[in-house]
Amino acid sequence: MSDKKKNDNIRCSVSQCLHNMVTEDYCSLGCISVGTHEENPTVPECTDCNSFVKRTGCCQ
Ligand code: SF4
Structure with missing residues (x-):
């Protein structure tokens, strides 16, 4: 879960x-x-x- 690695080449502000x-x-x-x-x-x-996937607990 917390082993997500930032991709410096893809900026995105969609925190949902x-x-x-x-x-x-x-x-x-x-x-x-x-x-x-x-x-x-x-x-x-x-x-x-x-590639968007709704984060669990978000956007209810
Ligand atoms: S919407 Fe989601 S999959 Fe698409 S670039 Fe932003 S963080 Fe990545």
């Missing part, structure tokens, strides 16, 4: 995600998958991290 370091704004995965929910993405808000 199981893979987030929480104490630092970084992801702990070695690689993530990013996608979009739009037909023609034009701004960052159009993109999604598809």
Whole structure:
């Protein structure tokens, strides 16, 4: 559980995600998958991290 290792190459502030370091704004995965929910993405808000997993006890 606590052996998560920060990936210096992936900054992320989504603390509700199981893979987030929480104490630092970084992801702990070695690689993530990013996608979009739009037909023609034009701004960052159009993109999604598809590796997101809801952290237990969060976002009830
Ligand atoms: S999996 Fe995606 S949302 Fe979750 S911490 Fe990593 S980059 Fe952020």
